[in-house]
Amino acid sequence: MLRFAGFELDQQRAELRGPDGEPIRLRPKPFAMLHLLATNAQRIVSKQELMEAVWPNIHVGEDSLFQCIREIRSALGDDQRQLLKVISGRGYLFEAEVSGLPTGLSVDGDGSAGIASGPEIAVSAGRRLPFGLRGTAAAVAGLCVVIGFAVAVILAPDFFFKREAPTVAVMPIIGYSDDSQAIAIANSVTEHLINGLAKIDNIRVVAPRSGAPAANPTPTPSSTQSDFVLQGELQKGPQSWVLQARVIEAATGEVQSVATALVDVNEPDVQLLQSRLAAGVGDTLTRRLNVLLEAGTTAGGNAKVVIEQAMASINQTSRERFLASQTMLENALAGEPDNIDLQVALAALQTRGIQMVWYGPIENAAAESNARSLLESALQARPRYIPVLEAYCRFLSATNHFIDSLVACAEVLDFAPWNGSALYQLGLTQIQLGRFEDALATFKQADRFDTPVVSRWTWLLGIGWANLLLGHNEEAVRWLERSIAITPASGRPYMLLASAYQRLGRPGEASAAMAKALELRPGSTALNVASPTDNVSPIFLEASKQLQQTMIEAGLPER
Incomplete structure (x- = not known):
């Protein structure tokens, strides 16, 4: 049990408690990071050290690290960065006084925890038991540990005999074609699936051996020892690339889920093609795995x-x-x-x-x-x-709880890495917080995954909106028109399109777009279509005010 600044960090229960004793919700990765920082209090911990400790053997970007740091600060109410400080160019410093480090740990010269030497048993600071009583104390302490462990096992067997995270073996996707392009795409889709599944918090992933041929369906020893096996085949049809994949329970051979993804055979962007094929099956299979595990x-x-x-x-x-x-x-x-x-x-x-x-x-x-x-x-x-x-x-x-929403939407992606709907909500939150470039990247990521396809118009709309807020009006028109082509019955895209046309000096098209918006949303005015103002960034408020003015110029009634 670590204690600092009124908080308790209970590793056994994986729980952070506030000064009032109430648990504070913290995801597993931020919890692990906070525990590492607390056990290394008063020492600068580098970004690399944090990333290697929290995400061992997995390559993640710094965004994941920053998200954990934000969640830790939010949980500790450390908005002023008094407990967890950034040391420019070096890493992070947890400056709180921490008590409760396990007996037997000492602090080395560099501030890191090490094993204390010597036969003496510490009772309290600056005081030790007489040598004659040390053996008795050690025996009593050992007996207490044994009894405590036995009681704990009875009361909480799941903690001590916790089942390891289930393992998913990803077999090479089979490319059924003599076309070398099909085999190359199948290999790339396999890599996409491995990388996506490896990000999920509650599973382990076994990858095929390097250089395994995409046309070889023979199971490897690692796949037969896993809990689940993911297999798939890629075919090139006259209209579409077709990827069919399934999750099989290894012990029984029972097929637990089947997913199919189709992408236009004429898609010129090969990376987009590979991403959408992997996401198309990955999202469906991930959801089924989640149900099986929960x-x-x-x-x-x-x-x-x-x-x-x-x-x-x-x-x-x-x-x-x-x-x-x-x-x-x-x-x-x-x-x-x-x-x-x-x-x-x-x-x-x-x-x-x-x-x-x-x-x-x-x-x-x-x-x-x-x-x-x-x-x-x-x-x-x-x-x-x-x-x-x-x-x-x-x-x-x-x-309008946008800071909390950042954390919650990112947490969805910890268990559903191809979830386009979560990415869309995350992008909306970033817009409200004035992070327009981040939102644009998030919406584009959702478009690269395109799952579920029925929601495609929403992230196209998001890309258009983010471009408008950034002043990229030509780009905004292109994306908004694509959104409308998919779902022409929503008034909001037409309003944004009208604003983009107006800014580009195309008032006739702006008026026509606004007329269509008012037809779809009768009674709309500048007052009732305004963006929320609670908990939003001043940057967003100013940009929205300017956007609304161009809508009025295009024909949106003020009242």
Whole structure:
């Protein structure tokens, strides 16, 4: 147990507790990083040392490190960087006074922890037992350890005999073609799948031996010793590249999930082609693996039917249908109050209601409170379940809790690295915080994965919006027009397109685009389409104000 600045870091329970004794939620990677920093307090720890300790044998970018540092500071309330300091060009310094380092550890000259030498047993600072009592003390201490261990094993067997993370063996994707390009693409897709799966927190990945041919389906010893095996075949059809892959339970040979990805055979960008093929199967198979590892989370029977019926109306603009769906889910949840999927479904529906302004002010506050309570309960029960993490990410973004949303959406990607919807929400959050370049990169990443394909228009819209905020008006037009071509029934893209046209000195096209937007969203004015102002960056507020002015010039009514 480490103690510092009123906090307790309990390694046995993997828990950080605040001064009030209440647990503070911290993901596994930030927890491991905080523990490393705390055990090396008063010593500068380099970025490289942190990355090698927290992500052993995995190459990750500095963004992952910075995200962990941000989450640690948020958990400690260290906005002023008094506890965790950046030492320019050298690394990070945890400057708190830390007590509770394990007995037998000493601090070496460089500040790092080492094993203390000598036969004496420390009782308190500056005081030691007489030599004659040391053997008795040691025996008593040893007996206490044995008894304590036995009791702990009885009370918490999962901690001491924890099952190792399941292993997934990724077999080389087979390229069924005499075309050398097909084999090269199959090899690259295999690498994409390995790299993506290796980022997931709760699994281990076994890669094929270097140089394994893509056309060789023979299992390797490592694949037969794994919990799951991922296999796949790539074929070039007349219209599309077709990748079919499956996850097989190694012990039984049972196929647990099958996924298919198709990409236009004429796609000129080979890297984009490879990325979308890998993401197309990777996202589906990852979700299935998550369900298998988070046993007991999936709804069955009547709950599944209720969720399907309620979610069928989630995108409807009829307030009456929305309220009927809400009642349906509330009744089902009353009968199964511990059903995680019902909790998530109701919270997701209420989040949608908040976004669509289907609640009055009092109802809105109650819906937000209820959705948060449901999601926090679900997170406590299933902290690694992708649907829970996705719903929480969207909820925080929709309710303007943007700093928390950064962490929550990044956490989705720890378990679903190809999740385009999480990337879209992350990009929206970055925009609200004035990080337009970061948002543009995030939306483009979502476009490279393109999962799920039905949401493609949203990240195209995001790319257009980010370009507009950056003043890249020609680029904005190109992406917004592509978004509209996929989903022409939404008014928001037309408003942004009108603004881009207006800035480019094309007032006729700007007026036409705004007229279409008002047709799709009658009653829209500068007041009711304005971006949120709570918890947003001044940079975003100023850029939005300028954008809104060009919309007014293009024909958007002020009131």
